[in-house]
Amino acid sequence: MTSLQPARAPRAPRRGPANRLPPERRIAEIIAAARALLAERGYENCVISDIAERAGVVEGTIYRYFENKRDLFIKVAESWFEELLGQQEDVAHVAGTQERLRRTIRRALSIIRHEPALTRFVLMELRPDPDYKNLRLYRLNRAFVSGVMQVLKEAHAKGEIDGALSLPLLRDMIFGAIEHQTWAFLREEGDFSVDETTDGITAVVFRGMQPVSVGAAGADDMAARMERMEAAIARIEAR
Amino acid sequence: MTSLQPARAPRAPRRGPANRLPPERRIAEIIAAARALLAERGYENCVISDIAERAGVVEGTIYRYFENKRDLFIKVAESWFEELLGQQEDVAHVAGTQERLRRTIRRALSIIRHEPALTRFVLMELRPDPDYKNLRLYRLNRAFVSGVMQVLKEAHAKGEIDGALSLPLLRDMIFGAIEHQTWAFLREEGDFSVDETTDGITAVVFRGMQPVSVGAAGADDMAARMERMEAAIARIEAR
DNA sequence: CTTTGTAATGAACTGGCCTCATTAGACCGC
DNA sequence: GCGGTCTAATGAGGCCAGTTCATTACAAAG
The missing domain is CATH 1.10.10.60 (Homeodomain-like)
Structure with a gap:
């Protein structure tokens, strides 16, 4: 409680040569x-x-x-990630929702695969932080994620996504799957194949977002009814 | 390198009353x-x-x-999580894949919603650890996750999941989505609705796992079959 | 050559985790 | 009851990583 100066003793540091730099x-x-x-x-x-x-x-x-260790490493992560974003291929010219999805997913997996240390730091140390949203890194990451959102939005506009689905949810499923598939790798428990993982995630997402001409809940019911009808018709025709 | 004892000075600690416990x-x-x-x-x-x-x-x-702080908190997490698992409702009696999926997903979201501190600790501190897999907690978590896997396996056996899909990938998409949807909440940036999130995730996953003949890429297949049926009916009627 | 701004120094401080020599409560057989 | 023994509990201090700041000295400008 007494904040009376601990009276930092005057020091006379011995010096090595100081290499002065801008x-x-x-x-x-x-x-x-x-x-x-x-x-x-x-x-x-x-x-x-x-x-x-x-x-x-x-x-x-x-x-x-x-300011401190954390601040230093935030800067590290930002410059590092920025560098990676620069190498990003533009996906605008690619035709077809599925292929565009595939490329953005592949890009994310590729970054994780090649920069596990950066990934771990960002996912574990930075993202959970209460003021993560105020970091420049957050905005950089949004720029990255927006690639996927762009694809999703365009697909949505073209009627390729079921109207009942929420785009952010689809986005979360994509990145959630990416993360979960790579946790073991990030724990250094083994490697993973960028291509295979890409294909798997792409397939499920693409399939999952398709509009269903009938109500979702009734889909399997519909299938059953269809089968019954087809069977009935076959019987009738066989007569 | 010289491990010569720092010669810890003998001490004579003054004592308060020691409350001895088993x-x-x-x-x-x-x-x-x-x-x-x-x-x-x-x-x-x-x-x-x-x-x-x-x-x-x-x-x-x-x-x-x-042993140390970390060890203490691992024990904390284990007993805490174990307690939560004990309250888990059994989903075996519930009919219908979608509803069973919904319940297990809801359960996970509910835990996150009610125990954010535990969740944060497990997801951030423990899961990334190199020997996470050796913790009892890992096994507890597997027990929890296996609820979802069970549902998926049974659905698969009933032919409700497209053969080309990998069950672990579906699982990862489910939990990945759960996590991504709750990050903002875990950063204390706001609340989320357990029910709405449950429904959203359930819908996309359920839709996404459908075999092609009914859902997804099967939409046009569905149309083709419809056309065949209509043609058949026309033939029958023409008789 | 002197002045002046500031890059760089490194000793000291801080606070959190952890160790261990020591103490003392509780149970036991007599 | 009474000493002996086992072990729960103590608390001073060690240790180490992050951080501060009074001081120094380099270099560019005058």
Whole structure:
């Protein structure tokens, strides 16, 4: 309760040579070092002093440019993800809803497959955070997700999606499936095939969103009735 | 490298009265305290000393019964989840695949809705862990998930699921959708309706798993069969 | 060459997890 | 009741990672 100064003793730090750099470059170097370390150890196991060492700098310097460890890694994730988005192929020219869906799904799986460390950090550390929505990363991610939403919207406009379905729900099923299919991989329990997983998810989603000319609940009932009718007709004709 | 003893100075701790309890009860009290704190603060913000205080015990005592903080909370999650599983309604008597699906999905959403702290901890802290699969919790969770798998398997046996679909993929889509639909809630950004979400997910999954002859890509198949039937009827009528 | 702004330093601080030498409550046989 | 023994409980302190800040020194401008 007494906030009387702990009277930080005056210090006279001995010095090594200070390698002075323009802020922009120093920031870039720190981010690069942190990113490399994140890739090989994961967030929890990244120690500031190691990042500092790898960046050829001292711990305190990092705090000159970043509020704290978390802030640093948010910046890391943002620049990393931004880089990946840049490589994104444009899907606008591709014809056919199913093929367009496939490509965007494939893209997501491919990122996960090639950048598990980044994925883990974003999915586990950042997304659950109360102010995740305020991060630039959230907006970057939305930009990515909007690719899928675009495809869905256009399909919807063309009447290829059953009117009763909610587009966000379809979107969640797609990304939910992507995540669940890759958890084992992210836990380093084994590999997965981008192509096979892509095909599986695409198939179920595409099938699931089709408009049904009859009421959904009655679909199997309808099938049964149809079968009975066909059988009856066959009998009649056989007479 | 020199592991020469830091020569821990001999101490003579002053004592408060020690409330001696049979291990089982002490463990139960610590777990209860930790669970209450987990519910109100989340894992990261739970400090051992606070748990100790709430359990009416000193920090060191906790380490008598639990290896470390993580171990303690794993036990918390396990007992908590076990308790929830006990309340699970049996779905075996319910007729109809769709309704059975709906109930198991509803159950999962209901747990998330009522125990967000537990959910967050399990999904974020435990599931990503490399040895998640060795935890008792993993098996408990499998028991829960197997409810859905059971429904899917029986539906599959009855020919209600397209042969080309993978059951695990369907399962992942279900739970993936559940999770994605609830992330905002888990970040405390707002509530969600258990019933509406249940219906949405159930509808898409049910529709998505239909064999082609009735649903989905079968719409035109359906039309073709209809045409054949109409033609047959015309023939019959013409007789 | 001096001034001045600021990049960089590194010792010290903080707080949370965890250890362990020590104490003392409770049960037991006499 | 009474010492002996087992073990629950204690709490000071170790440890380590994140963070702060008074100080230093580099480099560009005057």
